[in-house]
Amino acid sequence: MSVSADSTLSEAIEHIRQIGHRAETIYYLYVLDQQRHLVGVISMRDLILSPSDELIKNVMYDQIVSVYTDTDQEEVARVIQNYDLLAVPVLTKDKKMRGIVTFDDVMDVLEEEATEDLISFAGVPKSSAEGEELSVFKTAIKRTPWIILLIFMGMLVGGLIGVFEDTLQSVLALSVFIPMIIGTGGNVGTQALAVTVRDINLKAGSKEKIGDTVKKEFGSGLIIGLISGIILFVTLIILQTNFYLSLVVSLAIFLTICFSSVVGAMVPLILNKLNIDPAVASGPFISTIIDAIGLLIYFIIATSLLDYL
Known part of the structure; x- marks a missing residue:
């Protein structure tokens, strides 16, 4: 979910009440400018505990940890792990926000990569790790x-x-x-x-x-x-x-x-x-x-x- 830097915290909370049911998860609010460039982020904790009449731009963090749309999924997993994040924003090269990757998504990636490496350790082809159904002949x-x-x-x-x-x-x-x-x-x-x-x-x-x-x-x-x-x-x-x-x-x-x-x-x-x-x-x-x-x-x-x- 995203908000404007000039909004107050009370307006942001009301915004969440109105459209929050459409979001899969709400860990952070991402602050975007008019061109949808990511300029800051605010956690739900700060949103709730800060004064309701405070402006978003005065509370948000502008030192943002993010990844790009072409970042390898294992690298994304490492970013979330290293910074203890619940979600990380995904940006284009011109800093426009395209979405987020959540902790749940990372768990799926880590499980997939661990399975792939385990299969590879036995010298078995990669397709076996990916769960691809092969005939007896193709397997051989x-x-x-x-x-x-x-x-x-x-x-x-x-x-x-x-x-x-x-x-x-x-x-x-x-x-x-x-x-x-x-x-x-x-x-x-x-x-x-x-x-x-x-x-x-x-x-x-x-x-x-x-x-x-x-x-x-x-x-x-x-x-x-x-x-x-x-x-x-x-x-x-x-x-x-x-x-x-x-x-x-x-x-x-x-x-x-x-x-x-x-x-x-x-x-x-x-x-x-x-x-x-x-x-x-x-x-x-x-x-x-x-x-x-x-x-x-x-x-x-x-x-x-x-x-x-």
């Missing part, structure tokens, strides 16, 4: 390219194991710890990915905040890796595992966790710079990349200490 066609890509990436990981076949045949016990190495790296990388994608979505163009996220993930990776490596080493020694084998596995876990944290944070940042949805670089892709890194670290350490195993 949309998902098959991603699965084929992951199969070829998995073949590369398998080829990596083949490169270190001699090492693996020399010490068969090394194969026992492969699932633990790649599983731990995948878990850490996926966690770092989730945190980074969240910060990308919540940031308001702040490069410093994203830089802090990378530093935090790297630091936490170092701490988690160190603690995990020490606990694993002590556990393997207690279980009477070969000292050097215990050392190899523990060092591999430490370095894998460190690298997984960095990769999980950096990959979505790189994709975001390339204007590619960072949610695409989620679970399956991050896990496959980290599997390769973890195995490479594991076998390089094992090969370097092979004479002691």
Whole structure:
């Protein structure tokens, strides 16, 4: 609802009584000039508590938080969230008011975006997040390219194991710890990915905040890796595992966790710079990349200490 800056508060209240039933919500009164340019806003609280003979222009706020008609819906949601607003006015480029976006509208947007990101994290096509009804054939066609890509990436990981076949045949016990190495790296990388994608979505163009996220993930990776490596080493020694084998596995876990944290944070940042949805670089892709890194670290350490195993 809108009023003139030269109206009194009592006139504004009477205006609300006459046409308020047509409005979906009444959180604020927006003050417009004769050309429908937005010049101020007054909350219902100020309208009720201020003297009835006071002019609107003496009570209104002229420092207005607003969005434009071409503003992305996620950005609109962030504006309402950051400024704790119940509604935000929508303007054209020449500052003419076209409508409002309410808190209820934002909740719908956030639910939609959260669903879309969750589906994307699983490597599922976007249409599934949008609730589009697809036939069995179309569903298979949309998902098959991603699965084929992951199969070829998995073949590369398998080829990596083949490169270190001699090492693996020399010490068969090394194969026992492969699932633990790649599983731990995948878990850490996926966690770092989730945190980074969240910060990308919540940031308001702040490069410093994203830089802090990378530093935090790297630091936490170092701490988690160190603690995990020490606990694993002590556990393997207690279980009477070969000292050097215990050392190899523990060092591999430490370095894998460190690298997984960095990769999980950096990959979505790189994709975001390339204007590619960072949610695409989620679970399956991050896990496959980290599997390769973890195995490479594991076998390089094992090969370097092979004479002691």
